[in-house]
Amino acid sequence: MDTFQQEIDERTNLTANNKFELLLFRLGTDPHGERSELFGINVFKIREIVPMLTINKPAGTQSPMLGVVNIRDQIISVIDLPAVVGCVPKTGLNILLVTEYARSTQAFAVESVEEIVRLEWSNVLSAESSAGGNFVTSIARLDDDKDNTRLAQVLDVEQILHEIMPKDRNFKVDSLDDLIQRAVKPGAVVIAADDSKVARNLIEKGLQELRINFEMYKTGKEAWERVQFLSQQARAARVPITDKISFVLTDLEMPEMDGFTFTRNIKNEDFLKNIPVIIHSSLTGSANEDHVKKVGADAYVAKFDITEMGQTIGEILRTIIARTERA
Known part of the structure; x- marks a missing residue:
């Protein structure tokens, strides 16, 4: 080599x-x-x-x-x-x-x-x-x-x-209302993490347009601490973690804890591993995208492909529905 x-x-x-x-x-x-x-x-x-x-x-x-x-x-x-x-x-x-x-x-x-x-x-x-x-x-x-x-x-x-170099970043996605109603538990939230202000604004706009409840964090460490807290609540109530968290949408490059570590933390814990994780990152290229798969992420979306993000969220919701129907 x-x-x-x-x-x-x-x-x-x-x-x-x-x-x-x-x-x-x-x-x-x-x-x-x-x-x-x-x-x-x-x-x-x-x-x-x-x-x-x-x-x-x-x-x-x-x-x-x-x-x-x-x-x-x-x-x-x-x-x-x-x-x-x-x-x-x-x-x-x-x-x-x-x-x-x-x-x-x-x-x-x-x-x-x-x-x-x-x-x-x-x-x-x-x-x-x-x-x-x-x-x-x-x-x-x-x-x-x-x-x-x-x-x-x-x-x-x-x-x-x-x-x-502004581009058209209007959120364009077919309605996911039916999928959301079937896949997302009442009260469950999306945990989103990104240190970039423009990315956070974009994610917030998209999730608001889809009418999905979410919580936004600036670092992977903050998001991981919130996941741990909701995990404790779910364990105490003896309900699956999906009653608290519908999916995670995270950047890779973040202060304190990167998205690779955040994703691994979720996927390495039995109680949390069924939480779908979508990586939303400007770290593109086949090597980086392959590495995303190795840490267990369920999907990858390049910034700022808004149409692809909407499609990916739809695919994740269908996966959740299929998993629920098999259970």
Whole structure:
């Protein structure tokens, strides 16, 4: 097996221990030139890192879009990331981070790349406001010194893309009223978890439109604690967990506990394992989607394919009905 494949396998195996790798980079100083913040993106989403290329600027291109580049015969849009978060590069835009989000490819121009660090998700704390404004989803502690640790701001790239390159995200799905009435127990809720504000808004809108009761959480840890609490209630009442939880809809990348660990926790416990789990993630690609199956998830939906989400929820409800009829 070559070194490249070994690196992929090693990074994939990190998810078994609630760990991940973060690419650290800089965008310049704040508008007052007082400090240079560290920012980060999950390495899983980085396709490649290349020196700045010649950018073609089509007519009508406006900031923060810089134009497009040609990388191996693929035309890729380039986004001025410092302009997005309000930083001023001191040495210019020198590096392109080519990323894959939700089955789309784009490049982010940054000032410099620092290093790749391996972290536990427990060292990543939810934070939706900081120097990066609305585009920072969490803060990562880069070492174990809690008093003097280096910090990096993890960008909410989903929010950035949503605002810069908006798409039609209206929830389009055939009525599921009959399936919901047959599959969802009265009083049962969907447990949903996502650290991205735009994703939470989308999920909330979709579940409200389907008239499915839900509870929304920002981290896998919060969602898991709620599942455990409802499990205790169900055990005390001597009813199945499906009387309390209809299904789980979770992101993969979340502070404190990732979706891989959250899903494994559910599927590894006999009392909980029949809860259907749908992964809703921008971590696309065959390797990631295959890994989702290995942790026991029942379905995978790429962000932000709204039609696919509705169809998947329908399939999960049919599965619940079939399981109930067999019991």
